[in-house]
Amino acid sequence: MKSNNPNVAEMMNGFERICKAKGLRVTHQRTEIFRALLKHTDHxxxxGVFQQVRKHLKTISLDTVYRTIATFEEHGLIRRVHQIDNATRFDVNISNHHHLVCSRCNKIEDFYWPDFDRMKLPKSTSHWSGIEVKHVVVNGLCSTCKKKT
Amino acid sequence: MKSNNPNVAEMMNGFERICKAKGLRVTHQRTEIFRALLKHTDHxxxxGVFQQVRKHLKTISLDTVYRTIATFEEHGLIRRVHQIDNATRFDVNISNHHHLVCSRCNKIEDFYWPDFDRMKLPKSTSHWSGIEVKHVVVNGLCSTCKKKT
DNA sequence: TCCTAAATAGGAACTATTCCACAATAAGAC
DNA sequence: GTCTTATTGTGGAATAGTTCCTATTTAGGA
Incomplete structure (x- = not known):
């Protein structure tokens, strides 16, 4: 069983279904952008997506890719990779710790998790070397935002 | 024992020591920037650091803060919070998975870790709610970069 | 105290991203 | 097939984060 890319055709069907369910028009552009995202699992x-899609749809505009990706994100079709906003953030705390990130206000809170720190990475990661840090990121609502709900 | 902020004065001494050991000049600016980072543990x-430092050092330039932070990062005094570069990246893979990030070429590779997925978060995170995703980020060298070493 | 390389200030430049307005297009309901 | 309306292309302008450039300043060794 291929884990990453079980069946592009099937995923594309799923995509259409979801679009229709959410009242999103299934346009050429959206289809191609989604297909490109499925094909290129290297995040x-x-x-990059724009470059890929342009191979098939010469007239696509960069703005459309941005807009479409934002739409997909809003509807939970894709997710942005562990990034909070566009600003780089820093950490003086060099000790082993992990982060809670508030989905609403972007606040970052540290937490400690020794049970996790003791765990060994799965074998499937052994082709990488020089692993210094393993780090957990958790998304949720901080106590302040929780109250405001 | 206060874990985050054991003793600012002591940390500042450590800072000077490390700078000297590494041949970094201990400038006013660097000192204030490091102090600001120690004081503000909210990443x-x-x-933000620039704004803080400016309270004490009115003439500091934003560029200095950027350069200094980069220097600190190079020398392992601080660490950037789970972010790869300035570009936003996406993920169609909504299934539970985790990321290996190459410290050299920024490549991201997915891996799976069911043992981790089954773990429950520590009690210290219970004041947060609506936690949907917990996600491991591992930094290391990908097999391509490893060969080039 | 003097000297020199390292570091800084200030502003310009660059990059990723978003926003805009409006005409042209095309999806999907009928 | 027709109609309505969401979506797209265009191209430029705005924004935000970051980096570059150069003249000037300064830390720290001699």
Missing amino acids: PTTE | PTTE
Whole structure:
């Protein structure tokens, strides 16, 4: 069983179904953008997706890719990779710790998890080397935002 | 024992020591920037650090903060919070999975870790709610970069 | 105290991203 | 097939985060 890419055709069907269910028009552009995202599981940048899609749809505009990706994100079809906003953030705390990130206000809170720290990575990661840090990121609502709900 | 902020004065001494050991000049600016980072454990942005430092050092330039932070990062004094580069990246893979990030080429590879997925978060995170995703990020060298070493 | 390489200030430049307005297009309901 | 309306292309302009450039300043060794 291929884990990453079980069946592009099937996923594309799913995509159409979801679009219709959400009242999103299934346009050529959206289809191609989604297909590009399915095909390139290496977490491309928006620019990268644009380059890919342009191979099939010469007239696509970068703005459309941005807009479409934002739409997909809103509807939970894709997710942005562990990034909070566009600003780089820093950490003086070099000790082993992990992060809770508030989905609403972007606040980051540290937490400790020794049970996790003791765990060994699965075998499937052994082709990588020089692993210094393993780090858990959890998304949720911080106590302040929770109250405001 | 206060875990985050054991003793600012002591940390500042450590800071000077490390700078000297590494041949870094202990400038006013660096000192203030490091102090600001120690004081604000909420993972500020560079802009945030700049604002803080400016309270004490009116003439500091934003660029200095950027350069200094980069220097600190190079020398392992601080660490950037789970972010790869400035481009937003996406993920169609909504299933539970985790990321290996190459410290050299920024490649992201997915891996699976069911043992981790089954774990329950520690009690210290229970004041947060609506936690949908917990996600491991591992930094290391991908097999391609490993060969080039 | 003097000297020199390292570091800084300030502003310009660059990059990723978003926004805009409006005409042209095309999806999907009928 | 027709109609309505969401979506797209265009191209430029705005924004935000970050980096670059150069003249000037300064830390720290001699």
